[in-house]
Amino acid sequence: MNRPVTLKDIARETGVHVSTVSRALDPNARTSLTREVVERIRTTAERMGYRPNRLASGLRTKRTMSIGLMIPDIENTLFPPIVRGAESVLEPAGYTSIIVNTDSDRKRETKLVDVLLERGVDGIIHAAPYRSDPRMVEVARRGLPMVTVNRQIENCDIPAVVNDDPGGIAMMLRYLHEKGHRRIAHIAGPKNLSTGRTRIEAFRATAQELHLDLPDEALVVSDYFDEQEGRRCTLQLLDSGTGFTAILCANDRLALGAFDALRRRGLSCPEDVSVTGYNGIPFLDLIPPGLTTIQIPQFDIGRIGAELLIKMMADPDVTIPRTTILPVKLVERGSVKRIDPA
Amino acid sequence: MNRPVTLKDIARETGVHVSTVSRALDPNARTSLTREVVERIRTTAERMGYRPNRLASGLRTKRTMSIGLMIPDIENTLFPPIVRGAESVLEPAGYTSIIVNTDSDRKRETKLVDVLLERGVDGIIHAAPYRSDPRMVEVARRGLPMVTVNRQIENCDIPAVVNDDPGGIAMMLRYLHEKGHRRIAHIAGPKNLSTGRTRIEAFRATAQELHLDLPDEALVVSDYFDEQEGRRCTLQLLDSGTGFTAILCANDRLALGAFDALRRRGLSCPEDVSVTGYNGIPFLDLIPPGLTTIQIPQFDIGRIGAELLIKMMADPDVTIPRTTILPVKLVERGSVKRIDPA
DNA sequence: TGAAATTGCGCAATCGATTGCACGAATACT
DNA sequence: AGTATTCGTGCAATCGATTGCGCAATTTCA
Structure with missing residues (x-):
């Protein structure tokens, strides 16, 4: 397995310091570099097929650009559309989601939260919480951005996106x-x-x-x-x-x-x-x-939940409404018969 | 957000060196430590609620204990059972899966492979490859363990788990x-x-x-x-x-x-x-x-695919059959009528 | 009892990217 | 012209865990 290209490789190739390479490749760099140097670094990075190592940057910055998506069971057809809704905004924003199935089992949930925490997710979307869920509340209180969608946890201030x-x-x-x-x-x-x-x-x-x-x-x-x-x-x-x-x-x-x-x-x-x-x-x-x-609105539940989460991750002090209520509509099919009110 | 407990914290608490803590917590440690020290470290780690930082260990060891799971679309009910099958063996083995939806779009697939590589996945299960897929073949050839399930890529030696x-x-x-x-x-x-x-x-x-x-x-x-x-x-x-x-x-x-x-x-x-x-x-x-x-056998496709992948990740030189063929069975329902062969 | 082997643990480098600080050079200002 | 800014880049520390090496203490053996 040939070693991936690192900043150091590009630095050696272009004859500048690795920190300069880092800055040149950073879209919102706070230090200014010569246009010419940036250009040269960018093209060689491109040429060498550089791919940033998310582990390393995550370790340093404490931001992994990944979020946890907790659902009861991906085989339950209610949830895939919610997942897609969430990813429709997460992916363009550069986030990767880690989907875990709780099976509506509290022990599993506890374990899975730990898994997500170990992997340093920047936030969590929980689509399957119980009304009472001390573990999640604790994690949220510790400062991890979190929203629940579809259902909500009671007696806490975790933003929830629910249906009417x-x-x-x-x-x-x-x-x-x-x-x-x-x-x-x-x-x-x-x-x-x-x-x-x-x-x-x-x-x-x-x-x-x-x-x-x-x-x-x-x-x-x-x-x-x-x-x-x-x-x-x-x-x-x-x-x-x-x-x-x-x-x-x-x-x-x-x-x-x-x-x-x-x-x-x-x-x-x-x-x-x-x-x-x-x-x-x-x-x-x-x-x-x-x-x-x-x-x-399954898709929108996921989409809006993710939008809120992104806001929270961008600014930990932003105020998000405790609940966002989405409209629902009645779909008439054949399972109801008009009868004569006896 | 109170800072997570690190090895260093435990080292300070127990009065030993951080490397000793690392070894004490490593289940298959090659260096021997006093039973007493190990015990002391383990209990304080437990008490302090230590959770290893996967980013850091992954950076050092080049193993993230995560794998990529590429599917066309999670909303397609064919795939969730495959996902669960795969996770039924990955999760107990300590692996986390990153699920990505390709939408059967080659451009997206290329992008998503890069995402997975940036995240340092230890292997990839692809449930939606095209017959010809140079990008995946290249990645596999570079040494990343990979299996395809459900479908297979032709003219390559990526192991595939398919139906009969x-x-x-x-x-x-x-x-x-x-x-x-x-x-x-x-x-x-x-x-x-x-x-x-x-x-x-x-x-x-x-x-x-x-x-x-x-x-x-x-x-x-x-x-x-x-x-x-x-x-x-x-x-x-x-x-x-x-x-x-x-x-x-x-x-x-x-x-x-x-x-x-x-x-x-x-x-x-x-x-x-x-x-x-x-x-x-x-x-x-x-x-x-x-x-x-x-x-x-949707579940088994995922399960066996994951089993093969785990073998490949454990030993890069292991030989895996090019194709594993799973039996199928006919389910009779009402959509076929017996007719008189005219 | 003394040398050799073993054991238990600390030291320090390392993985790759980021970033505060500093320094020399170029530019601006008085 | 001389000093004060600003600019562009390098230096080195850092994130947290792992691991080869080495050293001191202990045990083993002749």
Whole structure:
């Protein structure tokens, strides 16, 4: 493996000191050099195929131009668009992102934060925090720029970019109401996630506003945002004996699980039960009967999160709003049937 | 931001030299230290919350314990499982991966390789190379451990982990034949990708074996492995006037596009035309009529690729087979109808 | 018991880039 | 013309960890 070209090599070649080379190659050099020298150094650097060693410069400057991107699981289709959104601003700014999968496991998360810290990331975007997350709060307090996206950590001042969940849930519930549904069940998300909590609260509030009857059995809380839990909760609803004409699910994967549970019980959607989701993950339009859902701006969540982070890294004292709320919209597909309000 | 603990801090605390601390913390130290000293250093390191600075050690040792993972696009559901497979072995081995999206763009790829090299990755896993890729070959020849997975670069000795594409295509074509299909069209993948070329060759060879009539019009080559191209090629097939009862697509996304094109023309699958895919990406089971496809071992592709890479990084002279071929299997779903061989 | 071998640890250089400081030369100013 | 600035570049320290070498202390062996 032939040794990469270093500043020293260029210095020897051009007959100047290595520090001069460094300055010549620094786009925003504070010391002025002769135009001629800069030119000569730049061209030989080019010719020799010089590539700066990020390790060395990072060691010296304490800036690695890399950031950590923590997500629950890259296989969950909710997250890749967020990643691309974040990279759409990070990459042009010269940052490289290190993506880690937490698997929503606190122990893993702790370990992964250490990994990121060891690698000297300049900041962290966390797309999967729990509502309470002392470790992340501590790291942020120590001074590492950090933002959370999609979800947020409570009781701290880490900037968060989230969706308008109250608005989205209210919109969806009103939509079901307009479609004639009166007995509406809710499969809520995990209580230890901000999205889980916010959505269930919004559901309750809106249900009350609409004067909907909401028996305890019509509201089940899932342990995870996945299909399996969607199935389990739907079966629980079905078995509880509580009557309902629609299920509002706290996210799409729960809704997909609901589809499956209904099918297993010989019920059809939307004929027997209407179902709605939340997030608007890919492929939903191809899966019958087409899940009516709330589309969140996945790409923008990542993009804006990264923009905020870049601001924070540029100026540690900049004030960033505690939460940035992004608008959502309702996407109508086939999983909701208009019924006659009995 | 309080300064991280360094070896020097521990040295001062324990009253020994920094080099002794370094050796005490090195699991496979070649110099022997007193058990007592090691113990004392280890506990104070623990107590002080020492985390090694990877930049510094990487600078000195030329090993960063990070690898580059090049994929076309993380939003393409084919790749996240490959990523997880790779990380399932990299992470336990202490490696961190830097994932970059090439968008199948050669210019971007060149830039991204440089990014990875600047970061001093110890090796690269490329999941999206073109058949010909001089830049990657050059980097590999310079001595950087590299493997390609899923696809391979031709005319070079970079180890590749690929699927049994000839076997898979043959299996699928025989399957269609058994189901009574005789006039079978093929939507091939891009010619500049090894998977595109290998599959079309396998198709041709197997078609000949089965004595199938294969007019030129029954074979269209796509420019990209995506739904849009699947649509375009299907419409082209339909418009060509060549008769066919089934379309064997070179991958799932092309097949999904075929579904759509047939629907637009008022044709139904599998009633009017049978369609098959390749890869076995997620969600296929939920999309009617259920795509019959060849399931490739996505996770294992990543896992084995990473295992090979780790071997290469451990010993630059180790001999790795030029290609490792992984078995595939046929997954029967609803998109193929048995017909009466006219 | 004395020389030789071994053990345990410190010293200092090193990886590559950055940057405060200093110094000589060129320019400006009075 | 002589001094004060400014300019362009070199010098050397530094970031944090690693490692070859060497030295003193201890152990081994004849």
